[in-house]
Every structure is written in C-alpha cells, then in structure tokens.
Amino acid sequence: xxxxxxxxxxxxxxxxxxxxxxxxxxxxxxxxxxxxxxxxxxxxxxxxxxxxxxxxxxxxxxxxxxxxxxxxxxxxxxxxxxxxxxxxxxxxxxxxxxxxxxxxxxxxxxxxxxxxxxxxxxxxxxxxxxxxxxxxxxxxxxxxxxxxxxxxxxxxxxxxxxxxxxxxxxxxxxxxxxxxxxxxxxxxxxxxxxxxxxxxxxxxxxxxxxxxxxxxxxxxxxxxxxxxxxxxxxxxxxxxxxxxxxxxxxxxxxxxxxxxxxxxxxxxxxxxxxxxxxx
Amino acid sequence: xxxxxxxxxxxxxxxxxxxxxxxxxxxxxxxxxxxxxxxxxxxxxxxxxxxxxxxxxxxxxxxxxxxxxxxxxxxxxxxxxxxxxxxxxxxxxxxxxxxxx
Numbered sequence: 001x002x003x004x005x006x007x008x009x010x011x012x013x014x015x016x017x018x019x020x021x022x023x024x025x026x027x028x029x030x031x032x033x034x035x036x037x038x039x040x041x042x043x044x045x046x047x048x049x050x051x052x053x054x055x056x057x058x059x060x061x062x063x064x065x066x067x068x069x070x071x072x073x074x075x076x077x078x079x080x081x082x083x084x085x086x087x088x089x090x091x092x093x094x095x096x097x098x099x100x101x102x103x104x105x106x107x108x109x110x111x112x113x114x115x116x117x118x119x120x121x122x123x124x125x126x127x128x129x130x131x132x133x134x135x136x137x138x139x140x141x142x143x144x145x146x147x148x149x150x151x152x153x154x155x156x157x158x159x160x161x162x163x164x165x166x167x168x169x170x171x172x173x174x175x176x177x178x179x180x181x182x183x184x185x186x187x188x189x190x191x192x193x194x195x196x197x198x199x200x201x202x203x204x205x206x207x208x209x210x211x212x213x214x215x216x217x218x219x220x221x222x223x224x225x226x227x228x229x230x231x232x233x234x235x236x237x238x239x240x241x242x243x244x245x246x247x248x249x250x251x252x253x254x255x256x257x258x259x260x261x262x263x264x265x266x267x268x269x270x271x272x273x274x275x276x277x278x279x
Numbered sequence: 280x281x282x283x284x285x286x287x288x289x290x291x292x293x294x295x296x297x298x299x300x301x302x303x304x305x306x307x308x309x310x311x312x313x314x315x316x317x318x319x320x321x322x323x324x325x326x327x328x329x330x331x332x333x334x335x336x337x338x339x340x341x342x343x344x345x346x347x348x349x350x351x352x353x354x355x356x357x358x359x360x361x362x363x364x365x366x367x368x369x370x371x372x373x374x375x376x377x378x379x380x
Contacts, residue, residue, distance in 0.1 A: 029379030036378055181323075183373035185365065188326045188358070194376060247325040255323055 026165045026175050026265055033266050037212050041202065050218040050273045052211030056202045060209055064277065073150060073223040073275045076230045080151030083144060088133040094148070097129035106156035107272050110261050111164065112171040119174050119257040122149055123232055127252075140251035141235035146221040150230055153221065153274035161218060161272060163265040178262025181255055182213075187246030193259075196240075208279075217264045219276035230275060233260055303345035311336055311352040317359035324366035329358040 038046065041056065048055040054064045084094050084102065095101035099108075109122040120128075123145055127137040138145040165175050185192045194213070196205060201212035220233040227235075234256050238248035249255050301309075311333070318329050336351035374380045 033378045179377060179379075180373055183377040184324075184369040185372070186324055186369075188328050188361075190365065192373070192376075198378065199376075242327065245327045247327055247330065249323060 026172075029179070030266055030268055034214060036198075037201075037214050041212070047270060049212055049215030050267075050270050051276075052215060052219065052278070053209040055215075056211070057209050060279070067277055071223070071275075071277060073221075073230055073277065076147045076223070077150050077154055077275060080144075080147030080149070083148050084151050088130070088135050090133050092133050094126065094129055097125065097132065102152055103155045104159060106153045106274070107159040107161045108163070110257060110264060112166060112168070112174055112261065114166055114168050114171065117170045118254070119261045121234075121252065121257055121260055122152060123234070124252050124257065126152075140232065141238070142227070142229055142231045146230040146232050146235075149232060150221045150275035153272060156272040157274075158271050160269050161264060161267045163261070163268055165261075165265060174258045175262050175265065177255070178258035178260070181259045182262055186241065187244035189244040191244040193240065213263070214267055215270050216267065217260065218267055218270050218272055219274045219278070221275050222278045223275060224278045226279065303349065304340075307336070307340050307345050307348045307352060310349060310356060311340070314352050314356035314359055317356060317363060321359060321362035321366055324362050324369070326358055326362045329355050329362060332358060 034046070037049065044055050051061075051064075054061040087093050095103075099105055106122060109125070110119045112118070113120050123140060126145060126148055127140075130137055138148075165171050182193045183198075185195065196210045197213045197216065201210045203210055217233055220236070221230045222236070223230050232251065234251035237256050237259060238251065241248040314329075314333060314336070318325060318333065321329075332351050332355035336348045336355060339345070339348035339351060
C-alpha cells in the first residue's frame, strides 16, 4: 500500500515538472511562438512575417508594392534626419545620447535598464536625450518623435532584432507583465491582443486584415492610410485598446513599455523594416 | 414644564423622516460616486463606455435632469462591475491561452 502511494506521488511529480518548466524562459516562449506561426502559415517564409498582412494576403500585397516606389513616409524620414542632426541649444545633438551616434541601433530597442529598473524604448530614449540637453520633451504618438524614430529605424534596416532579457528578476518581471498584457482580454468587447494576432491572423475583422504577432514591431513607426501620417507603436497600442472599448493607457506608460518589450522579443532574429506603410 | 419637552419631542419625531428621505440629487450622488469608485477599481481594465456613461450622468445632473442622471450612473455602475469582474478573471485566465504557459 505504501509502495503504491510512493509510486503515485513520484508519477505526479514527474508529470508536474515538465508542466512547470514549459515556457519558463522568454527564449522558450519565443521558440514556441515562432513554431506556432510556422505551422499556421507553412507557405510563408519566416522573414516575410515582418510584412504583416502583406505576407498573408495577395491583394493587399499588390497594393502595398505599388506604393513602394514613392512611400508616403519619405518626407517625414528626411525631416527626422534633419531634426536628428540639428544641434540642441547647447550645441550637442541626439547622437551624443546613443551608442554608435544613434545610427544602426534600432534593433536593440527596447532594452531593460538594470540600473533604472525599467524598459527603455527608443522614443523614451529620444525624449530623455532632449531633457538631458535642456530641451522640452516631444509628444509621444506622432509628429516629430515619430519622424526622428523613423529616421533612426531607417538606419537599421535589415539588421536582425536583438532584444535581451537579462538575468535579472526585474527584467523578467517586466517581460512577464508585457506577456500578461498581451494575452489578457480587455474592454467591453472582451478581446486580448492575442485574440486577433495569435488566434486569428490571416482573417478579416470587419475591414481590417489581421497580422501575426511575430514581426509586428519590426516595421514601426508606420505610416497608416487611416492616420495619413506616421505614428508610433504606442499610438497603435492605444488604437487597438480603443477598438475593443478598453480605455487606452498613456503612451510610454510602464504597461505599454513592458508590452513592447515582450512583443519585440517575440520578433528576435527578424529584420528591422521600419518605417513602413499600413492601411 | 412638560410642554416644551413635548414640543421638542414632536419636532424631533417629525424631523427624522425628513432627514432620512433623500432627494434625487442625493440618490444620484450616491450611485454616481459608487460607479466612479468601481470604475477606478478596474485599474488598467477600464472600459471606454463606462467613462462615457459617467460623463453623460454628470452632464444630465448638471442640467438638473436627475432621472436621466441616475439612469446613466446606474448603467455606468453595472459596466464598471463587469470590468472589475473581467480584471479579476483575467488575472489567471490569460495563462490558459498564452503560448509558453
């Protein structure tokens, strides 16, 4: 009788351990996520996921390709470059705040700052750079900040996204918070980010064609036809929340930065293609 | 000697029901403040429509239309309660659908 109990306990423990370890690390999460989408879209080359809906819908792709001769964000990128290179009142420029003078670094953002214990997005770093140099911060969602961010992204085109979650409990907590946000249903319509972009990519939701999770942040900032201008990733987060009748959170809030951290980590290895266009 | 005491007693007895009887303004304020605080309890799970109803309730009350104000505040309270329930439910439910959990 005792032997039987011992065997049962051991069996239970053996079954429970793999369950507890499943998805225990961000890298395991990412691998499982990539595998999930590869199985969902076996004919789509992995690198094509950065093109979102254009990788999944031929009609949308043709429209998009026809726009690429004269992309609507070109002027904004040129303005962004000019702003990036124009000295602040103290004579310094944005280049003084970033590694490699801010050129070709988009793929490393967002990162977790283990001293400040927070996720640093590119837009946050741009505004902190301004404040450190005695300038007023820019508004977060569009306009100058989107143009500067777009210019910086353009200098990283083709570089593989390389987000790191350091061996630090706070960094892991930030990643987990972002993951929880992504999978939690919100709003009166009771949708999570995952309801659309994990469970239903490749399908229509009213007039919108849903893109998959992997590759999504690779093309930001984006010029949306709906906006008629460039916008940041947090502008898109707020729009998605609003669509499901959930109160949007402030751009660059801790919640949205953690969400960006998780989401961008899922795209590790895919190339930066931003800025880009979306309907 | 007894007359003043009787008068005080009667006036007290008459004033109790008057004090207990709240008007529509007080009824509105009670349900509105409950709806507001429940909406706050939803934290990052607040619904846009709850805020819309709260604004409509406030606007109706400012215009003296307490019947509409109370109806809007009642709706806001129900919506806020649903959003709080969603918040509580999602605390664990997200894990069941997340890849890697």
